[in-house]
Amino acid sequence: MRLKRYIVPFMLSVFLLSFHTQVAPEVKEDVIRDVPLSPQTQTCLACHTTYTPGIVKDWQSSRHAGMIPSEALKKSLLEKRISAESLPDELGKYAVGCYECHSLNPERHKDSFSHMGFTINVVVTPDDCKTCHPTEAKQFYGSKKSHAVKNLLGNPVYNTLVSTITGVKKVENGKILSDKPSESTLHETCLGCHGTHIESKGLKIVTTGMGEISIPDLTNWPNQGVGRENPDGSLGACSACHARHSFSIEVARKPYTCSQCHLEPDVPAWNVYHESKHGGIFFSKYQEWSLNSVPWIVGKDFKTPSCATCHNSLLVSPTGDVIVERTHDFGSRLWVRIFGLIYSHPQPKSGNTTIIKNMDGLSLPTSFTGNLASEYLIDKTDQEERLNSMKKVCNTCHSTAWINGHFSKFERTIRETDEMTLAATKLMISAWEKEIEDKSNPFDEPIEQMWARQWLFYSNSIRYASAMTGAPDYTAFKNGWWYFNENLQHMKDWIEFKKRDQEVTTK
């Protein structure tokens, strides 16, 4: 390691002269507060202020930089942003700086390495964050999000879908052949959201502004996918939503964050929200609201919900009553899964969905013709309870009749979209029976792909729009009923064309 060895002590002395306690609370970055930094973090900052100033400035704008955890512990229950009851001594008295997070649990971190005299982990994981935020970590570990890699690639059906789409195609003698997808392409398509598997392959040398340094050689890195498999064996990435070094609750509450993954054509939550009444008011007025506050007071801090309002946040009434508790188990206020696989269904009991077996013997929550794998799905009582928690949120701004009207409409839409999916399934079965396409891979031929669009794109879009009472134009034309219907007609004609081809060829 040909590191310029003089650099660390030099940077540190420059730093200590110029950079004392310049940490500040979220948003008002320029306010200087007297929050002590640990000696280790001071050493980190000494160099990184020069070498990665953006990271340092980002952290300086964070709440982590602006308070001491032991003070945070003293806040009232509703105001608390940490859930630990007590903290390790060494974490109690300094701001939460570089070293406080990047040095935790080194014995479990295969990405741990010796860096400028310190033992540092490259990747900070939910297991590290849970030192101060154990409740959030526990909830998250129970959710589908934390199992997002395995739920996708460990399921033979989804794995086939993924491979069929993302494998490079070659044309040889008029035939289309498919390679296996590369890790690289998986990384920036499906696993961009779901998360990659990060492993340490030892050390490697990189050339930096400080000379050559030795760092862990990690596979599939960088990645902040929500279900990332970490080198300490834990699952998930808090930074998927609490982006980068400001760890902002405000950013996580804004719909821009969720929009990075929940998008048309398959999961158009963002698109539907943007066109909904809720979204329209949000984008018109949110600059005047307080998206940072804990507790988050309905009507006072915001006047229309963002994604987090309905799905995650602790909500409190203007008179201080808790409406719903905070949750990082993202399905816990959801009774039905409108992301059809291939039909809508009650939410699965476990965040690990690879354990499901339907009547066709596949790890899918519904069978090919729509029968539920009920054993693995929550029952009516649980559904009722979760629906009621959601209704409490609605009820802060809407009357009971309004809410009931909304949800009975939604229920009907779920049924109709499932029927439309079934119609497409029947057409595809007939194409398979006539050997027009080959059922061994249900995603690799045109009629099959039209079938997949029907449930993956159009049914889902209509259900998301119905759920948010938003985007009627989206539901009517853009990715909704227009295509639902047109695509079905195309399936029918395409089957005819291929059947005729078959007949002419065999004549």
Next chain:
Amino acid sequence: MRLKRYIVPFMLSVFLLSFHTQVAPEVKEDVIRDVPLSPQTQTCLACHTTYTPGIVKDWQSSRHAGMIPSEALKKSLLEKRISAESLPDELGKYAVGCYECHSLNPERHKDSFSHMGFTINVVVTPDDCKTCHPTEAKQFYGSKKSHAVKNLLGNPVYNTLVSTITGVKKVENGKILSDKPSESTLHETCLGCHGTHIESKGLKIVTTGMGEISIPDLTNWPNQGVGRENPDGSLGACSACHARHSFSIEVARKPYTCSQCHLEPDVPAWNVYHESKHGGIFFSKYQEWSLNSVPWIVGKDFKTPSCATCHNSLLVSPTGDVIVERTHDFGSRLWVRIFGLIYSHPQPKSGNTTIIKNMDGLSLPTSFTGNLASEYLIDKTDQEERLNSMKKVCNTCHSTAWINGHFSKFERTIRETDEMTLAATKLMISAWEKEIEDKSNPFDEPIEQMWARQWLFYSNSIRYASAMTGAPDYTAFKNGWWYFNENLQHMKDWIEFKKRDQEVTTK
């Protein structure tokens, strides 16, 4: 009715102790002003502060909560936001609260009911709003928007389009059969924007936080579609644009509001605006502008138009001259209807377009091959006058030569897109003549659907982009000339494929 009867007096006493005159003007919600509330509204608030705090807080941020109508009457003509010359005594002296709006004209309201000792209407309608805003209501009633439900469902051609798209499809013996669309699906597709028909079917009991209460049982509720048919017999919903209980002029002037309905692929006003120079500057700078001001001063209050600037708002020059008057008849500055049905045409004379008969005997403004139903459309003089009112708006920031150049380009585009529609119509006629598809329903088979895309999606998109001189990339590729051309080529090939199918089958 098993209402917890003690609740109202109790809530009221709690309320009267804690909640005096906490009303405030738009935006600066925390400023407390001494605006008296009626005793009835105080009673409403006593409970609703607890049961629907979001509604109360939203209203508190409104201008309605922050002023007394009799004071509003004294404002200068340009500053006035109400158009009534005088007001009923009981409305003059209190802020415009819950009771002031929800108690009007109960004799006409079939949704009127007895609620905690008061007679309350669930739905507030334009006929109620016109108590203070008669000019706006009158203009609105003359517009196509107020007839939006009938204009859609009362027209046999559009009705066929709607039913064909939104009816659930079933596959039986390889055939696709269509159900009639459900009220529920209409409600969240076409009628989401156009509005539903709301009728009262008597009373029903619902369980609320206050126990069981009896409320009107309304069909198709909730809905804020702009042409909603109300239980007092009136048409429309002011809340379609002046959303919820803040009734904000700012929200209505922001393009997010219009974007809820005017969207790709059929009416891509939002999409085109977002990509236009006007839109680019708006989204970059509007946080520094005043979107609340009345009168709205060009250059001072805003520097680039939003939808409302060109189509609706009263605009005043920095020296106080009126440029254009406010209007709630949304077509009144429009000379040509670029939403083709099926070709572009002069704006219809009446907001009720079901009265139109074209030369084919249908309620369409143009015939199948493009002849105008001129008797029902405005003439050249009216067109000229409306174009001139629009040019006055442009002229505040653009020179005469600039404006003339723009509109002559626009005119040419209208002609070309109509020619492109005609090309598709000719292909479809040939398909019908050869009995490749069946003309009885012009929307239910693939070639017909390609034809509909041509005028409903691509012609419209190109015209909207031309009108706003925006979105050249949109017009070239995304929903514009690329698809215009590709789709026409597909029609031709598809006709060939089906003709061959026909021949092979009949051999």
Next chain:
Amino acid sequence: MRLKRYIVPFMLSVFLLSFHTQVAPEVKEDVIRDVPLSPQTQTCLACHTTYTPGIVKDWQSSRHAGMIPSEALKKSLLEKRISAESLPDELGKYAVGCYECHSLNPERHKDSFSHMGFTINVVVTPDDCKTCHPTEAKQFYGSKKSHAVKNLLGNPVYNTLVSTITGVKKVENGKILSDKPSESTLHETCLGCHGTHIESKGLKIVTTGMGEISIPDLTNWPNQGVGRENPDGSLGACSACHARHSFSIEVARKPYTCSQCHLEPDVPAWNVYHESKHGGIFFSKYQEWSLNSVPWIVGKDFKTPSCATCHNSLLVSPTGDVIVERTHDFGSRLWVRIFGLIYSHPQPKSGNTTIIKNMDGLSLPTSFTGNLASEYLIDKTDQEERLNSMKKVCNTCHSTAWINGHFSKFERTIRETDEMTLAATKLMISAWEKEIEDKSNPFDEPIEQMWARQWLFYSNSIRYASAMTGAPDYTAFKNGWWYFNENLQHMKDWIEFKKRDQEVTTK
């Protein structure tokens, strides 16, 4: 010319009484500063305050209105926004007003005309702006952007693509015939972004608020396309990005500006950015940042990049070190051109790409099967150097390992997308060989159009997303691998259908 001749002196006297030195710096428009205006500009404002108040107000909010160029010259090198070393005397002492820009170099301006006693140019061009901003003009003239009209229409292949898409189609005897595209349609599609050719055809009389006046009769005007061919012989329009009369650096730095041209489906930079982590944080937080500052300090003035950060702006570290210099040659930090023509390739050496000849003899940087026209493209050393300048930007917030991981993923994606394009090319060649479609125009038949989608829409989209590590859902489904694969399958089936048609017809 029946001009109301009394108007100018009258307006001027009104103006001089009411409007003294009301110029103000960017953003804080209401602050009045004592910046003197030239007598000529005062005369312009006297009328235009009444006739085009929006332009005047927009200019008043600009830095041009708020400072004297001779003062600007005294700023430190990093703070300077002008690059001239000295200025003509007459420009040094007044604010940069109407006359200062619209009167420059009249001898070269064919759009020069006599207006109210002054010689005025309608169009202000980069050759005019370079009086104060010579470095920027020089850089811009070296870029592809300044040659955007010729690069498109002067290239036979692209010209065929443009004409095929935008010519009006007619159907006669079942055949589709295409007209040549109109100037008008070119103007609002391809040339909306690329720029039009503006020529003066003499004078014409227009009727304005001031009566009839005589003005130059310009072709293809208005237009702010970035490569506009101006009536003084120069190329380009600074107003393409520094929109209208505020000439704002803030507006140019915001992604809304770039979004007007860099859009899906062919160049989805905006769409990908919006869905990326960078974009998500930008839209969540930019209201708190300083997008106006020069120099632009990483971490302090902004915490996540906009388009300008990576591609154009002078960036400085919090300690005042220059990270990268400002550039208006928009490709100068780019090593590879991911906009495939038809495959990705090293950036061309010259901004004028019509000089390129590939091995097929065409002006394309790659041959039909992917061989590079290397002679016209930058070499490995230049590529390395440019990549390193980009890495410096990344390095302000990301570690070296992170950056290397990102770019090696990107490189792999470029290779895979080129392979996918080749697969489509092979299918199309087979269709041509079997005379299923006719190769004379490679863009006018369905299989050919599917081929064009493959490289123009899907390959490009995936590469843009990979470049920004953004939008995994976009890359997986929306315009990415899903369509990449589906479209290839459609090509194959469509070839079969047409082959069968051919066989049946010739039987």
